[in-house]
Amino acid sequence: METQAVNAFPDALVQMQQAFYFQELVGNIVVFVLAVFVGFEVITKVPPTLHTPLMSGSNAISGITIVGALVCAGRGQVTLATILGLLAVIAAMINVVGGFLVTDRMLGMFKKS
């Protein structure tokens, strides 16, 4: 849709739009790569005794896909897209709420003495 709309504009504008688009994409890739490095740095410091809570906690964080699910479910009239989005909302909420709660339950049991 985007390209069709843009085709009506002069070439220079199209090029600008393209340049901006790829700049954004490259920006996203940069963020992705840097976040992987941050992840390695932070997570190698987690001691083995906490590996199960790490797993359930990071699992809850991967439920961030709830953000996408909400957008998809919230686009108005009932269509295939919104129904799929709603299913995604339910699945992601189980992941998020269950994940954080069970992690909290586990971490509450770790006592020093």
Next chain:
Amino acid sequence: MIEHVIDLLYLIAAILFIFGLKKLSSPTTARRGNLLAAIGMLIAILVTLLDKQIVSPAWIVAGMVIGAGIGLWWARAVPMTAMPQLVAAFNGFGGVASALVAISEHYRPDGGAAHIDVLVTIALSVLIGMVTFTGSFIAYAKLQGVMTGAPILYKGQHLVNILLGLAVVVFGVLFVMDPAALGWSLWLVLLVGGALGVLLTIPIGGADMPVVISLLNSYSGVAAAMTGFVLRNEALIISGSLVGSSGLILTNIMCKAMNRSLANVLFGGVGTADLAAGAGVKATAGTARQMSAEDAAVVMENARLIIVVPGYGMAVAQAQHVVREMADQLERRGVTVKYAIHPVAGRMPGHMNVLLAEANVPYPQLYDLDDINPEFPNCDVALVIGANDVTNPAARHDKASPIYGMPILDVDKARTVMVIKRSLNPGFAGVDNELYYLPNTYMLFGDAKKMITEVLSALKGG
């Protein structure tokens, strides 16, 4: 303007995730870390709900309440022994959510995506999300005992998987080439991706589940990151890659702890009945000595240092609480009790630690492989409860053994070794454990919980 504010709020959510994970570096701050991450998630959700794209909140709130309700109930009801399958299930839900979001993006009412990178990430998100979904639920079924934990192998298995893998690539390429006319191929990516998740997980044995769960955890992160590329949302990209790298690190640790490559775990089909009966097993000469619970209690109360080595058998028998009671009794008599935890003990990384924490064992008493191994030569009793392969000295010296090179707990170096086990049957790797035939080893045959209870009552009576 408002879009920039929203982006900044997403960034704050991502920063809270990073700080939350950072605080997991110590048990004293970990709980607060988890809370920080949860606050980050709350911010991300609220920001999204307030965003102008959302126009039908009633639907959404209903969906959120249903999901939250299921999550809440499940997180509260689950016993700690069932934690591996719970994490697998939650993982699966995260994966399928990413896949659904990607498909929904393709069908969005305003026409959907046209750029090739978005189309590629939609296909990838669907594929990885579905593999995570079905793979996680197969892992769940295996761990929960709904289906057999033994590897399911058949002729031409690798060929089938390779063909399906190629098919997925073809359907993905078709979709990217012409998403409008060939939109159906995305559904084929979904179907074949789901089939691949099942077929790639069934040949993996129950005791290799720590690796599989870690890997699927990583996939669910990657799926979320891919969805982030689809939606151009950096919060998803950052969080997804954090989880992706976390899962990879754990996968790597688990593989190293078993001295096996990831490929061997995924495709080796280790743990088959064939292996247990045939090659690689050699009958060890000598007989195993038995010991009664009463005698064990006498030896233990006269010890200075006892190292407990728990394995999956302890979890199955739910023996962690009596183990802690026994340790309390011994400590009252001046005995020092430590716990040695092998990285692959249990069915997920750190599983034993959680079970012992549940039984109120203070976490400073739990030691990793590298920290505890130098202490075995000075310890009077090594008490092995339901652990097998991770204590087999053959891993150190027997080049013919399938577990040769695997880092083990050096329990054989203790003055006395006591092994609580149901029988002399080989462990998961199908290898006879020569530890049981050493002159300083005594076997306590029986259920872990029953045995420890008997030792405990002998301690109390004596």
